[in-house]
Amino acid sequence: MKVKVYRFDPSKDETGYFDEYEVPVPKDVNWTVMDVLDYILLNIDSSISYFKHSACYHGICGRCVLRVNGKPKLACLCIANEYDELVLEPRSKKNVVKDLVTKVP
């Protein structure tokens, strides 16, 4: 599956851009968007930032919000298999800490 991840590091980048990854989401087994991001982090690109500290992975803490193809979702609950390709962006582009991580007050 083609996965586009928004990249923006305010400490060095002028503007945001997208990196594209090919992720082997299986046909018969569901992966969450968090599974997809974890796969990229471990196997393709260890530099991507998404909410991963203090994360519950089961829709409890509610902190891994991001936009999946434009719509706000929890990465740990959103099923990647329901899409043909993924465009992952931060919840809001106004207060990006890095990539998909936004500062939540």
Next chain:
Amino acid sequence: MKTSGVVDRVITTDVLAVGGSGAGVTAAVAALRSNVKVTLVSKGKVGNSGNAIMAGGGFSVDGESALKVCGMENADPSFTQDKLFDYIVKESYFISDQNMVEQYVEESPKVVNELLQWGKRAGQEFLFVPPSTWIAAGTCWGNALKQGIKENPEIEVIEDTMIIDLLTNNGQVVGALGLDIYTGELIAFKSKAVVLGTGGFQPFSLKNTVTDMTGDGVAMAFRAGAKLADMEFLLAFATALSPNEMKGSIYPFVMEFNMRNIHYDVRDGNGDLIDIPEEIIKISRGTKLSKLASMYYWGKAIAEGRGTPNGGVYLDYSSNSKEELERSLENFFQRFSKWHRYGYYKGEDMSEVKRMMLNDEWIEVGLGFEYSMGGILVDEKMNTGVPGLFAAGEVTSGVFGANRVRDGLTEMLAQGYRAGLSAAEFVKGTSELDIDLSQLESIVERITRPFAAKDGISAIKVHHNIEKTSDEGFGFLRNEAGLTKTLNELNRIKNEELPYISFKNKSRNYNYEWIEYMQVENLLTCVEAGVRAALMRKESRGCHIRSDYPEVNHDEWILRIIIENEDNKMKLTTRKPIVTKLPLYKGKDENVMAYFLNKNLGYM
């Protein structure tokens, strides 16, 4: 103090409480009530981090206190403090220090009651079930703790900040170094005492904890000179492998706990029944002893190569009538709709699980790790032995010895409150010591080294490698060869990977490679201690189950394994648990489950 250029900020306080869950919050509140300045720092958000939010069951005290202290009129006072004490010591396989168990039994009711009051004022529903248990969702504990902090606004709260290391001067703890995860700023906390309430460690791939359980507090206390104990004992239980998107959910256990009329058979990867004696099912199903029973019986089948494709077993509910299943699921969803959306467990939709059960499809579950019994060795006042350092909750070697059946949630509250009182008392009797600048500089140098390194290994990969070798040799069924292989692999990771970690991401703001670098260092310390203790303990006991030494040998092994840092090597010694009431047990049992059936124990 001249820290410019070394850290970005300095925060000065009397008591630094570390951890955003029950131990940290109750320590902070208790210290504040003793009239000292308190700062609470949490790796995540206070009340929304740590493992309390992952809890599925409940917590309890003795029946008498549930009635008299907590005012539950239908509590059963015949479940006395003495009975609770007796259960905990026996469930611990006599490894608990009994002075610690007394502290838990005697001091928990008051703090539990306060937590319940905070919960009430925060609109959280705790459902009382006689004799003395409250059932709720994990977030109820979190929201109650948030209320506790809200009602004590003098506590300075700093969130999303990871404590990296303790600062010492002449062997006394004088503060800690922290990282603001979002900004990447380094903060020196200068304090007269520190309370660690940072939770346990989980080195395995299948777990049902939050992502923070890398033993940060355990490892930094060890580096500061504290002793560790019981590191070989880790608790696992029925955890979802299917549907895959719910992997790690504890719904299989929570369903058993809340649908006690429903029967299930356990099948191996070939579909053959895993034989579990009827008397074991009788004493364990629907109770928390079921966790150990599944570790033993399922673990054996999985380790013998009879596991499912994902290394678990199948639960088969087909012997129940469809009407019975539907009715029980309906009751389950009704009960949990107090806390979650109807038909959901926590944030997850249970409709696929329901469909599988009603269609007689087997549900694949594994043994997911939940709780580490081991940790920092403390006494009943939560002293660690290092001046100025106190610890509470799962980060300690606690009250549960070789096996936890009672409540980690009760433990964190009882110990946290006591640790806060002890820390405040220490503060009043100590003079202020400065931060040792050369130590601070050397820590900063160590943790920032990978920013300049090139072409090294990713810390994410190193974490994965630790999990892989922990799964292989340190999991639910162990033996000499497997443990030795894992120890060798851990040594290889320590010598050939850890010093060569580099970051692809070079900026400090939300850099998970950086967080992982510090986490894997901590996790490595914890799992090495655990594996060394597991190799030393040549018997089975509680959650330490060995295929080459299946017998539980009370005559020789009712001993705690204590680990200390000697010239950067782990030195292991043993000592007998502290006895206050119940004489240490004698004899031998054929295996860890036969122990509970033995009439001499008088557990039943």
